[in-house]
Structure formats: C-alpha cells, structure tokens
Amino acid sequence: MQNIIEMQEIGKVFTTADFQTHALRNINMTVGKGEFVSISGPSGCGKSTLLSLMGLLEPASSGRYLLAGQQVDNLTFDQAARLRNLHIGFIFQSFNLVDGLSVFDNVALPLRYRVPKINKHDTQQRVQSCLEKVGLSHRSTHRPNQLSGGQQQRVAIARALVTQPSILLVDEATGNLDSKSGDAVMKLISDLHQQGTTICMVTHDPRYADMASRRVQLFDGELLTTVSRASGMVNTVFGPL
Numbered sequence: 001m002q003n004i005i006e007m008q009e010i011g012k013v014f015t016t017a018d019f020q021t022h023a024l025r026n027i028n029m030t031v032g033k034g035e036f037v038s039i040s041g042p043s044g045c046g047k048s049t050l051l052s053l054m055g056l057l058e059p060a061s062s063g064r065y066l067l068a069g070q071q072v073d074n075l076t077f078d079q080a081a082r083l084r085n086l087h088i089g090f091i092f093q094s095f096n097l098v099d100g101l102s103v104f105d106n107v108a109l110p111l112r113y114r115v116p117k118i119n120k121h122d123t124q125q126r127v128q129s130c131l132e133k134v135g136l137s138h139r140s141t142h143r144p145n146q147l148s149g150g151q152q153q154r155v156a157i158a159r160a161l162v163t164q165p166s167i168l169l170v171d172e173a174t175g176n177l178d179s180k181s182g183d184a185v186m187k188l189i190s191d192l193h194q195q196g197t198t199i200c201m202v203t204h205d206p207r208y209a210d211m212a213s214r215r216v217q218l219f220d221g222e223l224l225t226t227v228s229r230a231s232g233m234v235n236t237v238f239g240p241l
C-alpha cells in the first residue's frame with residue numbers, strides 16, 4: 001500500500017515564556033492510501049497536535065515528515081498553504097462556516113485559493129457534487145445559521161471534500177452534535193472511507209474509533225499502541241498500556 005503520510009521520529013515542543021511542553025515525542029507513524037485511522041488517548045496527550053502537524057498547520061520541532069511522498073519539513077508559510085490546499089481536507093469540532101455566505105459559497109471557498117484557478121463551471125459542478133454526497137444539495141442557497149448543527153457539520157464535510165483532498169483530517173467531528181446527528185456524520189465519514197478516501201480521525205468515542213480500519217493510541221505525547229481491525233493484531237509501540 002502506498003503511504004500518504006510517513007512520520008519519522010517526529011517531536012513537537014511548545015515553548016512559552018516560562019514553560020516547555022513536549023506535546024509529541026518520537027512519533028513513527030505511516031498512513032496508507034485509503035486507510036481509515038482513528039487516534040485516541042486522554043485529554044492533553046497530543047492528538048490535536050498530531051493532526052495539526054499532519055495537516056501542515058504547524059511544523060514539527062524535530063523529525064522527518066513525508067506527505068504524499070514529498071518531504072515537507074521546513075516549508076515556508078505559502079508553500080505549506082499551497083500543499084494543504086492540494087492534499088488536505090479538515091473537519092473540526094466547530095464547523096467554522098462563514099455565516100455571511102450561503103452554503104454553496106461556503107463549500108466553494110477553498111477553491112478560491114486554488115492555483116491554477118478553477119473556472120466557474122467546474123466550481124459549480126464540484127460544489128454541487130459534494131453537496132449531493134452529504135445530502136444537502138437542496139440547501140445550497142441557505143445560510144449556515146438556518147441549518148441544524150448536524151447539517152452544518154455536513155456542509156463543513158462538503159467544504160473539506162471540494163478540493164478532492166488526498167487525506168481527510170477529522171478532529172472530534174461529532175463533539176458538538178447530539179448522538180443522532182453524530183451517528184449520521186460518522187456514517188458519512190465511514191461511507192467516504194468505503195469510497196476510497198483516506199481518513200485520520202481524532203475521537204474520544206470508542207464506538208467511533210472502532211469504525212476505523214486501524215486504531216492508534218497516544219499517551220503523554222507518545223504512540224502507545226496501534227490495533228488493526230483486519231488482523232486484530234495489537235502492536236505495542238511504546239510503553240505500558
């Protein structure tokens with residue numbers, strides 16, 4: 001299987017005036033094309049930091065990171081933004097939709113930053129197709145505040161898909177939703193995986209973690225175990241459980 005993500009001995013230290021936090025230590029991790037990996041662990045263990053590094057939202061402090069085969073350490077801000085736009089779709093707990101824009105324009109937003117530019121006709125088709133995937137094509141002219149939380153998260157998923165990313169990074173996508181809407185969003189994410197999308201998802205919910213093809217556990221900034229559903233194999237990478 002071709003690797004989309006390859007992290008070697010990745011570390012992340014946050015330094016504030018009086019404090020250093022080792023958020024991640026010595027992370028060795030690969031994600032193959034088409035895999036669905038869930039990332040779990042206690043609060044503060046480094047899950048969101050790992051996702052931010054994967055998504056080039058911030059650089060690692062040490063180690064080597066290959067994204068889609070390209071070494072991506074030491075990128076400039078603009079280079080990171082361009083690669084992000086090409087390869088990564090994000091879904092966060094907060095939907096981060098722009099209230100002043102229609103559902104259609106929210107989904108189209110990432111395409112505005114594409115180089116080379118995507119013409120109006122192709123934009124129209126891509127947005128429409130993504131809204132159909134999430135079952136909201138009939139709501140394209142609505143504003144986000146006219147939708148339920150679950151529907152807003154589905155718009156955020158359509159926005160993440162519109163750039164046809166190599167990998168979808170999901171951080172507690174169901175955290176702000178009631179259980180019924182949460183289950184619907186997770187079904188959608190699972191369907192996207194069945195259709196071939198690569199997914200890395202942070203979740204606290206063991207039921208949702210179990211939907212992944214591989215489960216990764218973090219503890220205190222270190223990779224603890226990875227469990228593959230296909231093989232049922234538990235591989236203790238570091239330390240005690």
Ligand SMILES: Nc1ncnc2c1ncn2[C@@H]1O[C@H](COP(=O)(O)OP(=O)(O)OP(=O)(O)O)[C@@H](O)[C@H]1O
Pocket residue numbers: 014015016021022023041042043044045046047048049050
């Ligand atoms: N920008 C930052 N500056 C300083 N410390 C940070 C920063 N971001 C995260 N940290 C610290 O890094 C550690 C890991 O944080 P992170 O948000 O990755 O944990 P998490 O596992 O996602 O937690 P939670 O489940 O509570 O969301 C924590 O100790 C946190 O305080």
